Amino acid sequence: MRQSHLFTGTRREAPKDEVAKNASLLIRAGFIDKLHAGVYSYLSLGLIVFKKIENIIREEVNKVGGQEILMPSLHPKENWLKTGRWDSMTDLYKVADSSGRENALAPTHEETVVPLVKSFVQSYKDLPLSVYQFQNKFRMELRAKSGILRAREFVMKDMYSFHTDENDMHNFYETMADVYRKIFDRVGIGHITYKTYASGGSFSKFSHEFQMVTDAGEDTIYICDECSIAINDEIIEVQKVCPVCGKDKFRKEKAIEVGNIFELKNKFTEPFDFKFKDSDGKDKIIQMGCYGIGLGRVMGAVVEASSDSLGIIWPDSIAPFKLHLIDLSGKKGGEEAKKKAEEIYTKLTEKGVSVLYDDRNSTAGEKFSDSDLIGIPKRIIVSQRGLEEGRLEIKDRKTGEVKMITEKELFEMF
């Protein structure tokens, strides 16, 4: 993509009302824009990152049999009355149409997915089954904060699994814990993300959250470095030793919940009377699990975890582009460099390498600053100076390491 075509520019300064590092950097670099408190647009660059995170999640949950669907966000009130959450859920957005009929703007989708799956599933032969979607969620947070870490409208991957019995549900739950491990590894925060034991497990003693260590986090976790797991603030009082190794050495850290897995059991299948015919001919209630990951929150968490004073440092796996190609030719005597930059851009693009090409007529300093801010992993600089030695400069955003390479070497690398 040509940078001159990007409708979003960069900003020297973050808006004064944005203190969270994630939102501050993402806004300055032109990835997102704030509409109002806790509600953000994802712009050209931001959406590329967003979609990369989405695809990683999609790939991993597809591997364990997840079937992608898309459910609506506008839900009939009746479904929510059935589960009791129309009245009990304080952060539920309720909207009325002109005739006064009320609807819920979905904060989660159990009320929709259960009747949906019920209409297709009658037999134990249809189970187990899991469906998921990437869909907007609306939650009337009393206080939106921390940039995109706590939004009032956000996209979540929510997955729901349906089982004949608790044991099967629990096995799948454990499978999903592994899936989450892989997802967080792939998006680049695996090394600081801990499977965290929390209260309220229906099958086993615990439920689990995935918590990424960051000062921007809202939760406090206690990490057992021996086992690379953590336990949650709520249960440290009763659970004084590590549930895995039994030791009582913990490191206290602030963290943000980037994913969760729940054993819902029959909590939602019961209100909808969702039963199946088992092999013994009897009707039995379906057991259910659910698994969520907030995409924007993951994106914000990555920024919290990976930046420096100059800007964002994207992990390779979700960087908006592989390469940032910078044309540093001046007008005087720079025609050759300009031509070379164009040529390299065309070749890389034809080769299918994703590259952001800074073809703007700006000064070197501005291009470098923008490049640091945007945070693409590798920077290629085409300048008259380099070309005189027949070389291009390649710089690593993370390490700052600079190498002079030939054009041939560049095409061998990418």
Next chain:
RNA sequence: CGGAGUGUGGUGUAACGGUAGCAUAAAUGCUUUGGGAGCAUUCAGUCCGGGUUCAAAUCCCGGCACUCCGACCA
């Protein structure tokens, strides 16, 4: 929802109750290109509604918005 704070060009800031200024961005022209260049010209602003006053960005009241702390967060 309780507490605190802040609302000034697109963005960041200044102005004792007395001419709304600066920087940056944007536009035009020329020049310039290895860490946010230079000159000239231009465009653009006091959150909304009341009140006090000869005079309000400034003081008062109400509203709205945003931020922070807390509460809340399947």
